[in-house]
Amino acid sequence: MKTPARRGRGTRGLSRDEVLDATLDLAEERGLDAVSMRGVADRLGVTPMALYRYVGDKQGLLDGLVERLITELPDDDPGLPWQDRLRALGAGIREVARRHPQVFLLLFMRPTVTEEARRARDTVQALLRSAGVPEDVVPPLQRLLDTIGMGLAASEANGRFSGDAADVDRVYDLAEDLLLTAIERYARE
């Protein structure tokens, strides 16, 4: 047995998924500031430079993190009434933001280009269509919806809403009310 450790020199054993798993764990445990090439590599029992093959560079690592965040969102169930689907989506976003407060902010910095992001966008647009929103309003309204959901979740998770939990809930209730009536109004026209 020449390779006592799990991975020898030229052995292919690492993978992009493994790297991102470790990164997400690290971010959850010790915050985004603790996410460094060296930190992730240590957690994998590997040299920092080994990561570059799989994520390109540090920015690529963060992009991968964002990608993962989106996949943590709950699946949409098109069978439900659109109101319930909207609420479920909101709750999902809120939970993801709570789990990864600082990482969540990265969502504001990247355009919707990855496959996962596209899928999430299409989900919301399908939801709006099934609510009866006319086609030309769907794209901008989807963007507005995204922004409000992400903005609220980011604010709460990062402590910008400093009051007690009940106050924060009121803001969410208000947003929900506002959005539901807006969608209904556009659907009626």
Next chain:
Amino acid sequence: MKTPARRGRGTRGLSRDEVLDATLDLAEERGLDAVSMRGVADRLGVTPMALYRYVGDKQGLLDGLVERLITELPDDDPGLPWQDRLRALGAGIREVARRHPQVFLLLFMRPTVTEEARRARDTVQALLRSAGVPEDVVPPLQRLLDTIGMGLAASEANGRFSGDAADVDRVYDLAEDLLLTAIERYARE
């Protein structure tokens, strides 16, 4: 003349305002990543350690930056109709975000505690009151307003809205429409 340079060793010549001015300039010219203790110090012709007396540490520097961002918002004119005041505020936020895209994201990470932030919050609340929004709805609605404005501005300035300018404008129009009718609805009750 023993002190050829403007600031000799023990001369008191630096100030917190001077430091933050230089920081904001640097951030605008070369982005947030270029904002480092060394970078700011260089721009002031000073040693990095000299900054610590005025801003505490790097986080304090960034907090000061956020504070400055808020003061860049346009002044509110209570004489105007509340609809116009709301639009002016939105345009102001949008412009600040455009000028300092990355710095703007820091707003999501800090609670509303500084004097400047409090003033901005009170402005929005006063606006809502003068629109006739009942007292118990004012605080949560103000938070929602803030979040939507900041979320849209942050998204646009950081490139999350990838489409052309007309598409982005449509989102803002939609938000404005949505908020105006919502405020009117709450004011009527």
Next chain:
DNA sequence: CGCTGTAGATATACGCCGTATATTAACCAC
């Protein structure tokens, strides 16, 4: 005027970061 305490700056150094470059070791096809 000289003395001294102190405030405001510098000098130096440490450990961490991202990553460019060069090297090495395991595997594959022939």
Next chain:
DNA sequence: GTGGTTAATATACGGCGTATATCTACAGCG
């Protein structure tokens, strides 16, 4: 086996935040 390729390591560089120690110009006081 042997050569080429792939996936890892080793090393090094410049920049970062900042702890610590030092220095120096001034203020207050006799």
